[in-house]
Amino acid sequence: MKSKLFQLSIELIMLSLLLVGVVSASYPMFHYDGQRTGYVPEDGPQNNTIRWKANLGEFIGAPPIEKDGRVYVGVWPDMNFAAGEEYYLYCLNATDGSEIWKNPLGIGEGTVSGAAVSGDRLYAGCMDGNLYCIDTTDGTTLWSAPVDAGRGGGNWHGLASCPAVLDNTIYVTSLTDGTLHAFDPDGIEIWTYATGNATFAYTSPAADAGRVYFAGNTVTDALYCIDAATHQEVWNTTTDGQIKSSPVISGGTVFAASANQLYALNTSDGSERWSTPISASWGTPAVAGGYLYLGTNGDSALHCYNAATGAEEWSFAANGKIDTSPVVANDIVYFASNTGSSTVYAVDTAGNEVWQYATTNYLQSSPAVSDGVLYIGSDEGNLYAFGEGSVLPTPTPIPTQTPTPTPTPAPGSGNRTVTLVSGEIFTVTPFNNASAAYTINRTSALGALDTAATAGGFNYTLKEESWGSFLYSIAGIAYNETSWDSWLFMVNGAAAGVGAADYQLVDGDVVTYWYGGWGSTPETSDHVIRINVNVRDFAWEGTVSLTAGQTFTVTPYNNASAVYTVNRTSALGALDAAATAGEFNYTLKEESWGSYLYSIAGIAYNETSWDSWLYTVNSVTADVGAADYQLVDGDVVTCWYGGWGSTPATANAVVNITVSIPTTPTPTPGGGGGGGGDSPSSWITVTLESDTFNVTAENSGTTYTVDRQTALGALDASGTSYTLDDSYYQEYGSLFLNSVRGRTNEGTKGWMYQVNGVSPSGGANVMAVANGDKVVFYWSESMSATPATSSDVISIRVTIPASGGSGSGSSIGGSGSSSSSSAAATPGSSEPGAAIPSFFLGLPAGAAIELGEWGQAFSFDTGRRNTSEEQVTVSGNSFIIKRNGLTMVLAARNINEKNGKAAGLIESITASIEPVTANISTMGTVAASLDLNLTGIPGDGRIEISFNETPDAGAANAFHLAATEN
Numbered sequence: 001m002k003s004k005l006f007q008l009s010i011e012l013i014m015l016s017l018l019l020v021g022v023v024s025a026s027y028p029m030f031h032y033d034g035q036r037t038g039y040v041p042e043d044g045p046q047n048n049t050i051r052w053k054a055n056l057g058e059f060i061g062a063p064p065i066e067k068d069g070r071v072y073v074g075v076w077p078d079m080n081f082a083a084g085e086e087y088y089l090y091c092l093n094a095t096d097g098s099e100i101w102k103n104p105l106g107i108g109e110g111t112v113s114g115a116a117v118s119g120d121r122l123y124a125g126c127m128d129g130n131l132y133c134i135d136t137t138d139g140t141t142l143w144s145a146p147v148d149a150g151r152g153g154g155n156w157h158g159l160a161s162c163p164a165v166l167d168n169t170i171y172v173t174s175l176t177d178g179t180l181h182a183f184d185p186d187g188i189e190i191w192t193y194a195t196g197n198a199t200f201a202y203t204s205p206a207a208d209a210g211r212v213y214f215a216g217n218t219v220t221d222a223l224y225c226i227d228a229a230t231h232q233e234v235w236n237t238t239t240d241g242q243i244k245s246s247p248v249i250s251g252g253t254v255f256a257a258s259a260n261q262l263y264a265l266n267t268s269d270g271s272e273r274w275s276t277p278i279s280a281s282w283g284t285p286a287v288a289g290g291y292l293y294l295g296t297n298g299d300s301a302l303h304c305y306n307a308a309t310g311a312e313e314w315s316f317a318a319n320g321k322i323d324t325s326p327v328v329a330n331d332i333v334y335f336a337s338n339t340g341s342s343t344v345y346a347v348d349t350a351g352n353e354v355w356q357y358a359t360t361n362y363l364q365s366s367p368a369v370s371d372g373v374l375y376i377g378s379d380e381g382n383l384y385a386f387g388e389g390s391v392l393p394t395p396t397p398i399p400t401q402t403p404t405p406t407p408t409p410a411p412g413s414g415n416r417t418v419t420l421v422s423g424e425i426f427t428v429t430p431f432n433n434a435s436a437a438y439t440i441n442r443t444s445a446l447g448a449l450d451t452a453a454t455a456g457g458f459n460y461t462l463k464e465e466s467w468g469s470f471l472y473s474i475a476g477i478a479y480n481e482t483s484w485d486s487w488l489f490m491v492n493g494a495a496a497g498v499g500a501a502d503y504q505l506v507d508g509d510v511v512t513y514w515y516g517g518w519g520s521t522p523e524t525s526d527h528v529i530r531i532n533v534n535v536r537d538f539a540w541e542g543t544v545s546l547t548a549g550q551t552f553t554v555t556p557y558n559n560a561s562a563v564y565t566v567n568r569t570s571a572l573g574a575l576d577a578a579a580t581a582g583e584f585n586y587t588l589k590e591e592s593w594g595s596y597l598y599s600i601a602g603i604a605y606n607e608t609s610w611d612s613w614l615y616t617v618n619s620v621t622a623d624v625g626a627a628d629y630q631l632v633d634g635d636v637v638t639c640w641y642g643g644w645g646s647t648p649a650t651a652n653a654v655v656n657i658t659v660s661i662p663t664t665p666t667p668t669p670g671g672g673g674g675g676g677g678d679s680p681s682s683w684i685t686v687t688l689e690s691d692t693f694n695v696t697a698e699n700s701g702t703t704y705t706v707d708r709q710t711a712l713g714a715l716d717a718s719g720t721s722y723t724l725d726d727s728y729y730q731e732y733g734s735l736f737l738n739s740v741r742g743r744t745n746e747g748t749k750g751w752m753y754q755v756n757g758v759s760p761s762g763g764a765n766v767m768a769v770a771n772g773d774k775v776v777f778y779w780s781e782s783m784s785a786t787p788a789t790s791s792d793v794i795s796i797r798v799t800i801p802a803s804g805g806s807g808s809g810s811s812i813g814g815s816g817s818s819s820s821s822s823a824a825a826t827p828g829s830s831e832p833g834a835a836i837p838s839f840f841l842g843l844p845a846g847a848a849i850e851l852g853e854w855g856q857a858f859s860f861d862t863g864r865r866n867t868s869e870e871q872v873t874v875s876g877n878s879f880i881i882k883r884n885g886l887t888m889v890l891a892a893r894n895i896n897e898k899n900g901k902a903a904g905l906i907e908s909i910t911a912s913i914e915p916v917t918a919n920i921s922t923m924g925t926v927a928a929s930l931d932l933n934l935t936g937i938p939g940d941g942r943i944e945i946s947f948n949e950t951p952d953a954g955a956a957n958a959f960h961l962a963a964t965e966n
Contacts, residue, residue: 027370027375029164030204031248035208035248042372043329053383055380055383058075059075061112061365062113064365066094066370070100072090089115091136123170125147126144126159128150130147147174155176166208171205180216191231202282203244213225245294253266263275282297283366285325286325297322302315320341321339329369342361372387373386416530419536421539425442426439432463436469449474458474459476489511489512508535536653549568554588561887575637586601599613600653632661634660635658684718688800698723734762740779749781774796775798779793839943840886841886841888860903862901888910913943
């Protein structure tokens, strides 16, 4: 009997497990539930692996949903209208993205409405203004009901409201009259509540606990609460403007956002709990764990607010405006920007990026998360499914595209040639919305028009509509509201298939813009512009002013201890000045035979093809290196990237520099190559002892004790008057200059400083200096300013007495050897039998290395104080660690400085030790130095160098060989 009971209990457990197993995750309507919380109690994708993507051929503006292993999403026109073209609601297999069925929703006008599934029925709005009910089994239409005016009636969006389902009732709102509609599952309109005036297209109702909340407009915009049983208004609360979001209900509070304000209202009576300003958004906030998440347009950021108080907790900057509604899956927030190169982001609930994925077009569709997969649509026509278990590729039919009228035109008649640079962007503002700014790739068809307009002296305009923006006019010839004549374009005589802002050009393309109606051609138009396109990987052209007698310093990227001094009026000096003016970088590489120009703007010498940077002066090949070629006023220096025998005309990267050398000295740009900048006209020399001094912050009156051997100590010792601000002392430990010589900081203008040509990350009070260091304080008009471009400079040379305890080496990018100290052995003399020099290879204080999925990540506390014994700095793409006699360089990628930490993924680690000498009686004076390539940093590793008076035969032979070679 006992055994039978035991068997029965096992069967019950197995049955329980089986029942749990068939319950699947789902995302049945926009923003997950009828309360529109946007919170999914499960994990989403932890990385940007694409499980599958399906191309549906048109813009996907609607948010997708998922239920029972099926994904539902609709498309709407991509603005390339073709005769007989239909736009469908698709049902796709959630496993691989394959099509199960598609429904044209009436005559196939398209939709931006997110669907809702209840049971075996799907409800969705259409651009024809109707609400449709679809059988999820086979995709047949069960019924449709008119709700709003459609495309044909002048309402482009039709019914864009996403249905909400509560207690077997379907709720939607119509935008033209601000009315809430309630339908039963059979398509009978049970009741309505009208407010009378237009509302925003993308706002949708929310429902909870027998009440329905929606955005309406009687005389003013307001949020309404309606009793679902009585159909009577419970309350309404006026807002500062049109409500852009859908209401979100959580914990007795309903949240809603207008263009400029985020509201938290009491669900019982509509009274305001709190409100806070925001910078415009179309999205609906998500609420989870007591926090509210909302993306905004004005500052292109995702914001996290305390749901109880409205206090902002953090913000995360995206690469453009955010029109999508975020979704939270456990502890990750998913959202996307809406730009010409929209990016999908995953950010943890503390505001740290988890992953991102860049697309190639705009993105208005909001994400959905179900069963560990994130679904989101793009104006590429792709529906993406991010998650583990990739099943790419997924072929899906793409409807045929025909001629290309697009929202972006061009100027009057004529042929033009333009040069576009890959990677560059520009911004354009629609003429009817001065607060909007769209960021566009320069190599797009619109970028070609913009460049041609600048060169040709004509203008063009965009116009913003609720559905997007389009090219409204070129050279004053504008879209005709009556005939619908507009600006159209093609590339290489063929229809483009996407808008001009999204069409990416290649070298040799010809872009043709013409004005006319649908079906017109350039041949039949009176206004045509053809643009011949040259695409370059990099291009810069301009004039630089160089001052005779000045010098600058530059350090090769592969030897941080080397510093070359170069005449400003050399060809390299012209490139250095151009790099600053054009905000690009360049690097030198040091070899045993000398140094050479290794890269410009990240385009580097190719070890396989031997393509490299070449240069001419006045179109004549120079017979010396760029650092040695001395220019005269009016010279033109041309640098280009290619192989031997190539020319600037055939190169994909070109820099053209016209040189001006005034007879009277003028400030010149400097420092573009990572060096120290121009030599100042006069220097103040100060001697810094090993002691301290006191300073008082002007803003707080607090007194601080500062080490004399710091950059601030140098300024103080120079006798220059200054005041300090300690607003960031508690957070960073830094005191910042508020004024120098009576000149006070003004907004973004103010005082900055450099040590040996490098701008430190901390305040001058924590920047230790060493003997021979050069400290320059200068007035900055912008963050790109340098001492060479400043009108107010204080230049200080540091001398530290030998007893001062500080090494003679530079703390940042300097040269020279370090003096001895008791803390660690340093270069110098090491006689046989004397103490053995020892060099510490371990991690510096405040630093850490973690081994992760992508390799070794190095991080250090940027607020730590550098000392004469040890300095850690960030220089370009490298972390540089200097100790007495030892330099370690950690080449890294993706270096990010945030919240007092600098971190990056290590690509290589090198260590070099300055020569140690000894006198061997049988050989004379010998020296030993060491260069190492490391695979990691040992926790407490050391290198010791010692000499034997009687080396073995092999060692002796090696010394003799080295002496012979040298």
